[in-house]
Amino acid sequence: MIRSKNAGPLTLSFDLMFPTNETFEAAKRAPALQPAALAQLYNVSPTDVIVTPYQAARAIKIAMPRCIVSGSPGDHDVYGAQQHVPLLDLEI
Amino acid sequence: MSAVKALLARQPNVLKVLSASGQLGYGIPEQALAAGLAREPDFIGCDMGSVDPGPVYLGSGEMATSPSITKRDLSAVLIGARKLNVPLIIGTAGTAGAAPHLEATLDMIREIAREHSLHFRLATIRSDLSAARVGLALAAGELKALGGNLPVTQADLDACAHLVGQIGCAPFERALALEPDVIIAGRACDTAVFASLPKMLGFDMANVMHMAKIIECTSICCEPGGRDAMLATLDAKGFALESMNPARRATPLSVAAHSLYEQADPISFTEPDGTLKVDAARYTALDERRTHVSGATWQPATRTTIKVEGSALVGHRAVLLAGTADPRFIEQLRAILVTVEQTTRGLVPGEYEIYPRLYGLDGVALWTQTPGARAAREVFILIEIIARAPELAMAAAKTFKQFLLHQGFSGRQCTGGNIAFPFTPPELVGGPAYRFAAYHVMPADDHEQLFPVSIEQI
Numbered sequence: 001m002i003r004s005k006n007a008g009p010l011t012l013s014f015d016l017m018f019p020t021n022e023t024f025e026a027a028k029r030a031p032a033l034q035p036a037a038l039a040q041l042y043n044v045s046p047t048d049v050i051v052t053p054y055q056a057a058r059a060i061k062i063a064m065p066r067c068i069v070s071g072s073p074g075d076h077d078v079y080g081a082q083q084h085v086p087l088l089d090l091e092i
Numbered sequence: 093m094s095a096v097k098a099l100l101a102r103q104p105n106v107l108k109v110l111s112a113s114g115q116l117g118y119g120i121p122e123q124a125l126a127a128g129l130a131r132e133p134d135f136i137g138c139d140m141g142s143v144d145p146g147p148v149y150l151g152s153g154e155m156a157t158s159p160s161i162t163k164r165d166l167s168a169v170l171i172g173a174r175k176l177n178v179p180l181i182i183g184t185a186g187t188a189g190a191a192p193h194l195e196a197t198l199d200m201i202r203e204i205a206r207e208h209s210l211h212f213r214l215a216t217i218r219s220d221l222s223a224a225r226v227g228l229a230l231a232a233g234e235l236k237a238l239g240g241n242l243p244v245t246q247a248d249l250d251a252c253a254h255l256v257g258q259i260g261c262a263p264f265e266r267a268l269a270l271e272p273d274v275i276i277a278g279r280a281c282d283t284a285v286f287a288s289l290p291k292m293l294g295f296d297m298a299n300v301m302h303m304a305k306i307i308e309c310t311s312i313c314c315e316p317g318g319r320d321a322m323l324a325t326l327d328a329k330g331f332a333l334e335s336m337n338p339a340r341r342a343t344p345l346s347v348a349a350h351s352l353y354e355q356a357d358p359i360s361f362t363e364p365d366g367t368l369k370v371d372a373a374r375y376t377a378l379d380e381r382r383t384h385v386s387g388a389t390w391q392p393a394t395r396t397t398i399k400v401e402g403s404a405l406v407g408h409r410a411v412l413l414a415g416t417a418d419p420r421f422i423e424q425l426r427a428i429l430v431t432v433e434q435t436t437r438g439l440v441p442g443e444y445e446i447y448p449r450l451y452g453l454d455g456v457a458l459w460t461q462t463p464g465a466r467a468a469r470e471v472f473i474l475i476e477i478i479a480r481a482p483e484l485a486m487a488a489a490k491t492f493k494q495f496l497l498h499q500g501f502s503g504r505q506c507t508g509g510n511i512a513f514p515f516t517p518p519e520l521v522g523g524p525a526y527r528f529a530a531y532h533v534m535p536a537d538d539h540e541q542l543f544p545v546s547i548e549q550i
Binding site: 009011050059074078 | 345
């Protein structure tokens with residue numbers, strides 16, 4: 001499962017949940033899921049991207065600042081629920 | 093004896109907590125609520141708000157939910173709680189929890205009580221903050237943006253239509269000390285709604301906060317997730333979770349995964365009263381539909397911190413809606429929009445902002461665009477215009493529409509018109525537009541004075 005959602009109006013968060021321990025372990029090591037690669041994909045600074053693996057849910061959490069505060073004029077996605085799409089194309 | 097007084101006197105060592113709604117007012121599924129009430133919970137909690145729907149509700153003072161469904165939901169939980177004579181606690185009244193939201197919710201509660209001849213003690217917690225109080229934190233360099241970048245000045249704070257502080261357990265404990273049957277709170281942490289009573293009863297705070305964190309979203313922690321009422325049973329070792337919809341299973345994986353939901357950090361959660369860590373939590377299946385949880389840790393805060401939310405008016409919105417399917421127009425659309433904006437600004441003077449969204453190209457994306465993406469067959473054009481006065485926003489929208497319709501471009505065939513309108517008028521009034529001007533954390537050593545509690549006999 002790959003999803004995105006605001007974690008408050010200033011933060012975009014992504015959840016990646018894996019079916020097995022093997023895929024979870026591989027994802028943790030994948031260059032595409034390191035802050036530098038993710039920062040490029042979302043046009044933010046690498047130091048602002050936080051990647052946290054969570055073993056109990058076989059999941060990786062990614063958090064980064066939103067480029068526009070949720071609901072401000074010109075926003076594209078108030079809930080942040082459709083920003084996961086570039087992650088669908090990543091290869092682990 | 094009031095419901096809270098009776099529960100505190102009884103001092104149960106097993107506590108059944110019913111989470112009836114994660115956002116009251118959209119329609120509480122009836123069957124699951126009835127099943128939950130049949131289990132005779134020790135108290136019922138509901139969350140009624142969120143920042144998810146954006147800054148407009150905090151700014152305008154209106155609810156995101158419809159009055160009729162909101163009243164229906166409030167009736168269901170109020171009548172259910174009064175029948176069982178158990179406490180009912182509702183947090184973040186009326187979507188955003190500022191004074192107008194709280195008042196509207198209290199009016200509904202009083203109306204329902206009259207209609208059903210209910211009598212009870214109603215406690216109220218207010219969570220409005222003054223710009224002057226938040227300004228003290230700003231001046232002291234103690235106002236920190238939460239999870240991103242949001243510069244704020246005293247002028248920004250002064251411009252907020254409403255400013256609220258998200259309360260933790262302490263104000264609820266003061267309200268509970270008034271021995272009410274029902275508590276309606278302004279802006280509140282979802283966790284505090286469910287954690288305050290168990291905390292007063294002496295249950296282990298790590299288990300209490302972890303339970304509260306999970307059940308505030310009702311059955312979202314289940315497989316498949318949903319909005320049905322959720323029952324948590326606290327004991328000396330931890331807590332058990334069970335959805336009141338038999339089709340929803342709370343499994344160790346689904347419950348653990350809920351830690352991720354709408355959080356920047358899945359392991360550590362900072363609340364006004366302390367920090368919950370779930371990295372050592374254990375999730376054990378009791379059967380196919382129930383999971384027992386234990387092992388989280390809790391570090392009480394050395395200093396109370398409060399999240400501050402403020403929403404400020406930025407102007408009035410007009411929206412133009414149109415579609416196009418002409419391939420050459422789509423190819424040159426971005427350049428055409430620049431030209432049409434220039435023309436519009438030349439003809440309609442004044443200060444306004446124009447924000448196009450091009451659905452089919454990049455209307456949804458906040459991410460970096462990949463060049464060379466395939467051309468869209470159709471594109472939906474949404475033009476958002478924001479001006480100080482609604483008339484100016486609409487004037488710009490109307491002129492923009494007409495020049496977009498007839499703008500010339502290289503290779504143009506569609507001289508009848510560049511765009512298709514789904515209906516007429518294609519320009520809509522968007523109403524007042526707001527922005528989150530504050531989403532910050534500040535220390536609040538004076539939190540007892542900031543959030544007054546009161547009680548009334550209904």
